[in-house]
Amino acid sequence: MKLFSPIQYEYGNLKIGGGGFVTGITFHPTDNRTLYIRTDIGGIYRYDFDKNTWVYLASKVTAHDPAQTYPLALALDENDPDKLFFTCGDKHLNYLCVSSDKGENITQKPIPCNIHGNEVGRATGDRLLYKNGRLYFGSQTAGIIYSDDMGESWQYADLFGEKNISLIWSDSEGKLFIAGCSGEANSPDGVTRGHTLYYSTDGLKSFLPLTAPKPVRYEKATYYGFVPQRITGDSKYLYITFASSGEVFYGGMGAYACDTGSLSGGKVYRYRIENGVPVFNKDTTPADETPCGYSGISSNDEMILLSTVCRKKGGDIIYKSTDNGESWQIIMNGLDYSRFDWNIPYMKPRYNGGGNCVHWISDIKLSPFDCDKALFNTGTGLFMITGLTSGDVLIKPFCVGIEETVHLNVYTTPHGTNRVIDIIGDLGGFAFKDYDSECENSFANEKGDRYITCLNADFTLQRPEYIAATPRGNWTGRTKGGLILSKDCGTTWKRLSMPRGISKLIDDKLDNIEKPNVDSGWTAISADGKRILWAVAGGRGFSNKAVCYTDNEGESWQQSVFMDCKGNTAEEHNVKIFSDYYDSELFFAIAEIENLGLYISRDKSKTFKEVSIKTDIKCPRYAHYRLARQPDKSGVFWLANGINGLYRFEINDGSVQIENILPDDRIDCIGFGKGKDKLPAMYVTGNICGEYGFFISDDMGKSFARINNDCQQFGVINSICGDMREYGVFCLATGSHGLMFGRQKCRFVNHIGHYY
Known part of the structure; x- marks a missing residue:
């Protein structure tokens, strides 16, 4: 490297x-x-x-x-x-x-x-x-x-x-x-x-x-x-x-x-x-x-x-x-x-x-x-x-210049009305048309009442206007937590029906989600946009016993089944679920056990089977790892655990190949954006060669260049994402200074809005 x-x-x-x-x-x-x-x-x-x-x-x-x-x-x-x-x-x-x-x-x-x-x-x-x-x-x-x-x-x-x-x-x-x-x-x-x-x-x-x-x-x-x-x-x-x-x-x-x-x-x-x-x-x-x-x-x-x-x-x-x-x-x-x-x-x-x-x-x-x-x-x-x-x-x-929101995830869309989808604590989420315009309202119901504290969102490359997100209900009770769906790239939202009656565990979690300010879960959408998967939370963590899917926008729900390596029903533990960008049948789940575990579904999330992987990848507490799907390939994703290395996973028909490309470094966040040529641009935050910063790679991690200086560090960084429409532009979901974006200096335009 x-x-x-x-x-x-x-x-x-x-x-x-x-x-x-x-x-x-x-x-x-x-x-x-x-x-x-x-x-x-x-x-x-x-x-x-x-x-x-x-x-x-x-x-x-x-x-x-x-x-x-x-x-x-x-x-x-x-x-x-x-x-x-x-x-x-x-x-x-x-x-x-x-x-x-x-x-x-x-x-x-x-x-x-x-x-x-x-x-x-x-x-x-x-x-x-x-x-x-x-x-x-x-x-x-x-x-x-x-x-x-x-x-x-x-x-x-x-x-x-x-x-x-x-x-x-x-x-x-x-x-x-x-x-x-x-x-x-x-x-x-x-x-x-x-x-x-x-x-x-x-x-x-x-x-x-x-x-x-x-x-x-x-x-x-x-x-x-x-x-x-x-x-x-x-x-x-x-x-x-x-x-x-x-x-x-x-x-x-x-x-x-x-x-x-x-x-x-x-x-x-x-x-x-x-x-x-x-x-x-x-x-x-x-x-x-x-x-x-x-x-x-x-x-x-x-x-x-x-x-x-x-x-x-x-x-x-x-x-x-x-x-x-x-x-x-x-x-x-x-x-x-x-x-x-x-x-x-x-x-x-x-x-x-x-x-x-x-x-x-x-x-x-x-x-x-x-x-x-x-x-x-x-x-x-x-x-x-x-x-x-x-x-x-x-x-x-009196807030010009004050950006004190905690951002949990950020995504950019390849096309559509809104360019940046922002997942945020307390205010729920925002959809930005561009980098210089304010968003009129955060994620809200048809009456304008706000949802709060989403954990993630998902959309497909084919239909980025079709977005699912997982918010909490607000403190006033005017919105209820759950799974919300937008068909216009995050401008308007509707709340899907709850998957009740599947199991007592899920019903209990849904009861808790109905209360103000309770985590609702994690979501993923199949590559064709026809299936929505929801790991129901109802508090901290996403149980593999509470993963459901719908093919009709919540009119009916089925439960996903998780199996261990021997084909038996897996024990209960936390998972995060993800879809593949190209193969609609392929989903996978990261298991939060002593070391990182992996489940794969090849039947559109009906069943997930544990994959035996010889690895000692540490899984940090409370799922503080970051995963990014490689946008130009099916079955390839990258994981930064914030402890040691940067891991590339490739899911093949009968195996999973894992490579740690930066074994001597610490990578905290990873994301992809539009590349120079055929390859996407990779963006990471963390320490490389003993130097902390934000980095770009144009060759899938073989080389990196730092894209910040010591005066541009901005505290806690929770997520990074490259722009999918423009090379060299990326977003930072910070936990200290709001939602940020960076561009190469010669191309940067910044319009400061005066509110008073």
Whole structure:
């Protein structure tokens, strides 16, 4: 194998806009051209005021060290707007990151605690402070730690044994500190939280309890007690928001913010500073009978903005107060009280059940430089409020440059209305006509209600307009998960009937799929487009005992039978199913056992027979391997397991030939596109000859050329696919920076859409 000189490529996004959870907003207190946001899976963004776009700061991050894409906390130096600090991690690799040029160049320093910016508690803060040359970090796992040498060494400040910190705050002089925590370490019974709010006046040497709401036993709540979410202050008061967990589905007592799935109650408390000590002043919680938490809060001497979070009926509310919280005026409740500019297509109410897509408002910030404006976060991007002083309030997405969606698979079509078919977490899927146009809506039913989180799609080379996909039903219940079919290249969809009555196992899985946000499975279509195969999931994994097929678009279903090498009924285990591009009778399935297994069907998926293959190909957990069918040959597919090598499989009449063409390298993703001559172009991501990157091969893996540089790495990569219509163009389904495409530099055209 030869590695040729790199080819210069440039990259752009197939624009979606926002799409993910922005977990925090940070204005510089004195410099009006320094503004950052942090996200849960997409790293840090800085706003470019000259170009009116957000700039992604994790382009240099590789899939093999993605810690920077999971930031938990961010801090600035109030005396130097060029300095940036943030903590990040994936629990395996955990860092303090430091920059002296607004994130253009970032130095990573190991930090002595586990961090994850995409786990419970990510929505609270702030947790990181820079005061008088010292960094303070309120961690998830080690309590409060601090450093006097920019993270070269750390010391611990004991907060009565509490390890999970929700926020830390300091006054302007750095003499008074306030800290919030989960209360787990001092729980009296493992269910009720201990005290959760403290202050220190001696540089964190000791702490004293600060008045906080007493625990309330809410119905269906798993844990009891209020955890501080956010803190703000003006010249007269401090204000702290609190939330109490609802039914906790994961995360234990560490689950105390909106991302636990539910909150049972909340409070807003007001405090005075008297003789350098905070003193409780008043409960200023708005009157609202609907259970919810309170989180986002921001104040100046003219007004306070406040948000509910996880409000159970009618969605979240944004309040405004001009009398220090004595009374509250609603400025957003659903689609009422304000005007909206839905400048991103999929966010429009008609694609969201007629309602407001805004949710998970855990942070809201008044601009320090324009009292008429504020920003607030959501689970689907960043929003701006204008007209706060005039009363003519306008709310609109503020997402130009933010691409924070998690893409699971991407496909390009050889012909048809839409060129790129995108399979995506949360938003389901998109069908793009070209690389420069926005998609009007993600995969939806005939009413425009969205499906969410597809796992895969399939189509044939002969009929690419005929596409099957496997989505979850959305959170509102307006769509149900299952198998959906498009006959117009992904523009419109219908949901097929469920294969009920075949077996109790399948019926139980289908019952689960009917619930919101449950994996529906994996699909494949025969080469002639006449048979659709569905490995029903109903949760994690695709059982070989739950594989069904239909020849009439779901009017009737039959079950596929899996046999072992001896001809007996195979034991139950997970499989992924695939069709051949040319032979309609040929299907195959990859088995997820100790090592990779293979089943082949030569009767159009009626029966799958295990093939004895002498190989030690490792099968990674949760099916994290990537498989691509070679588009110019029947019976040939390639597999990248993300561990060792790149494997070529060729299915013949009586045998399967397997070759590892890159035994000394690690390949994570593989895909094919239009080639120069007769052979298709092969695209891979991973390490070749010790170098990480994206690579192209024009000779089926005999040689490769790198097609990115060290500034073009974009974090987690879940799938790669070449364009089937144009040589040298390819797509990346990233888990960090949306859906991307690359072209050779001399041919690249990028149109930036301005949404506001």
